[in-house]
Amino acid sequence: xxxxxxxxxxxxxxxxxxxxxxxxxxxxxxxxxxxxxxxxxxxxxxxxxxxxxxxxxxxxxxxxxxxxxxxxxxxxxxxxxxxxxxxxxxxxxxxxxxxxxxxxxxxxxxxxxxxxxxxxxxxxxxxxxxxxxxxxxxxxxxxxxxxxxxxxxxxxxxxxxxxxxxxxxxxxxxxxxxxxxxxxxxxxxxxxxxxxxxxxxxxxxxxxxxxxxxxxxxxxxxxxxxxxxxxxxxxxxxxxxxxxxxxxxxxxxxxxxxxxxxxxxxxxxxxxxxxxxxxxxxxxxxxxxxxxxxxxxxxxxxxxxxxxxxxxxxxxxxxxxxxxxxxxxxxxxxxxxxxxxxxxxxx
Ligand code: DAH
Numbered sequence: 475x476x477x478x479x480x481x482x483x484x485x486x487x488x489x490x491x492x493x494x495x496x497x498x499x500x501x502x503x504x505x506x507x508x509x510x511x512x513x514x515x516x517x518x519x520x521x522x523x524x525x526x527x528x529x530x531x532x533x534x535x536x537x538x539x540x541x542x543x544x545x546x547x548x549x550x551x552x553x554x555x556x557x558x559x560x561x562x563x564x565x566x567x568x569x570x571x572x573x574x575x576x577x578x579x580x581x582x583x584x585x586x587x588x589x590x591x592x593x594x595x596x597x598x599x600x601x602x603x604x605x606x607x608x609x610x611x612x613x614x615x616x617x618x619x620x621x622x623x624x625x626x627x628x629x630x631x632x633x634x635x636x637x638x639x640x641x642x643x644x645x646x647x648x649x650x651x652x653x654x655x656x657x658x659x660x661x662x663x664x665x666x667x668x669x670x671x672x673x674x675x676x677x678x679x680x681x682x683x684x685x686x687x688x689x690x691x692x693x694x695x696x697x698x699x700x701x702x703x704x705x706x707x708x709x710x711x712x713x714x715x716x717x718x719x720x721x722x723x724x725x726x727x728x729x730x731x732x733x734x735x736x737x738x739x740x741x742x743x744x745x746x747x748x749x750x751x752x753x754x755x756x757x758x759x760x761x762x763x764x765x766x767x768x769x770x771x772x773x774x775x776x777x778x779x780x781x782x783x784x785x786x787x788x789x790x791x792x793x794x795x796x797x798x799x800x801x802x803x804x805x806x807x808x809x810x811x812x813x814x815x816x817x818x819x820x821x
Contacts, residue, residue, distance in 0.1 A: 480535035483524055484542045490520050491546035498553045504561045511554055515547060591798045591821045592691050592810060595718065596673045599693055599792075602717050606710070608669040608695070613656035615675055619646050621655035626734040627773040634733045639679040641688075649677035653694035654734060657770075657789060660696060661778035666785045667699040673794060684806045691794035698770065698780065698787035704737075707767055707788035711741055715764070718797065719746060726761065735768025735789060746800075762800075765792050 494514040501507040514520055524543060528536050589597070600610050613621075619630075628634045638651035656672035664670075672694040680686045697706070708725070715723045723743045730740035743764050745756035752758040767790035772782035795810060802821070804810065809817050 478535065479527070480531055480539045483527060483531075483539045487521065487524060487539070487542045487546050490514065491549060494520075494550050495553050498550070498557055501557065504558060507554055507557050507561075511550075514550055521547060588818070588821050590810075590818065591802055591804075592794055594821065595798050595801065596691070596693065596794055599714065599718065599794075600671065600673065602714065603669075603671045603695070606669070606713070608671050608697075609660075609664075611656050611660050611670050611672045613650070613653070613659050613672055613674060615650055615677070616643065616647055617650040617655050619648060621658045622648055622650050622652075625658040625774070625777045626654050627771050627777070628733045632733065641677050641679050650674075651678055652676050652791060653692040654789075654791060656694055657696045657734075657774075658778055661698070661775075661780060666780055666787075668787075669697045669699075671695045682808065684808065687795070687807045687811065689811065690796075690807070693792040693794050694789070695792070696770070696787060696789045698775070698785050700785065702769070702786045702788055704739075704769065704788075707769070707790070710788075711765065711767065711790065714792075715743060718801065724750070730766050730768070732766060732768060734771050734774045736771045738768035739766065741765045741767055741790075764797075765790055767791070 494510055497510045498507055501510060512519060516522070521543060524539070528539060531539060604610065622640075623632075623635060624630070640651050641649040643649065653672050653674050653676060656674065657670075660668060660670045660672070674692065674694075675689060676692050677689055678686075680688055682688060695710075697710070704727070708727070712723070712725060715725065723746070725744075726742050727739040728742065730738045732738040740763055742761040744750045745753060745760055745762050747753050747755045748760065750760040752760050756762050767788065770787040770789050775782045775785060775787070795807060798804065798810070799807065
């Protein structure tokens with residue numbers, strides 16, 4: 475008995491389908507799967523060839539064969555999609571495996587930074603004076619001539635202006651040469667009694683060498699009250715130095731000239747290296763000059779509207795940069811602002 479044409483076509487479709495499904499199942503990669511797709515389902519692919527023979531069929535047979543063809547196509551497409559998802563999940567698993575990190579491990583090699591030695595000393599001194607009832611004030615680095623000089627009893631033609639080489643700016647402004655102008659700003663802002671310190675950066679138009687910088691740090695201090703005497707000044711200075719050097723220090727006062735104090739002093743400490751016996755650091759004198767200070771000049775009080783008959787005070791100017799150098803044994807001031815990490819990492 476002659477087999478019906480449609481049965482032959484259906485058998486061939488079925489064979490091709492089985493073959494394609496086997497090859498898809500065995501394909502080692504998505505590229506290989508795609509190659510099977512083109513061969514089986516492409517416009518010139520194996521299944522497409524069958525549709526050509528459909529003309530020979532009766533409508534009934536054609537419907538049957540068409541159904542078989544569509545079913546085969548669908549099955550193959552589904553098989554391809556399954557393989558695609560399979561390949562993707564394998565790739566994803568490999569990626570997750572490769573990128574896996576243990577979030578519970580401690581971070582490797584973190585190197586925390588540290589505060590600059592000058593900042594460390596500054597903060598220590600701020601804490602100390604805050605505990606003694608002082609306020610910490612800030613002032614501008616670009617100052618008026620009035621605050622930097624005139625209000626501190628240094629009028630324009632005063633020879634003391636030459637004591638500090640100044641960076642002048644336009645319009646009578648300047649880079650402050652010391653933190654003393656913050657005294658003036660403090661007196662302007664607050665009425666006595668007044669206790670303040672003012673740490674900050676100051677500038678001098680100087681030749682730079684191992685002991686001179688154009689930029690360095692000072693810490694100004696001022697106390698105004700009734701009946702303030704040199705004894706008060708000495709008391710606070712001793713507390714300050716004992717705290718900074720963490721031991722008892724012996725101090726002495728010598729007369730020193732600064733237009734904004736009267737009397738003015740240079741405060742020396744017993745050399746901490748040789749204990750006063752004499753060494754190269756103290757140039758064999760046993761004493762190291764540390765900090766200028768004095769009782770606030772009546773003119774300075776008056777210029778800021780404070781009656782010197784009613785009020786008096788002391789003031790001091792501590793070289794923070796120099797103090798840091800002494801405490802840590804730094805012999806070249808330029809290192810402090812060099813930004814050299816090999817130097818900074820030591821603190
Ligand atoms: N401002 C002075 C300077 O930089 C230092 C100074 C001296 C400050 C005596 C004071 C003081 O408060 O009383 O050279």
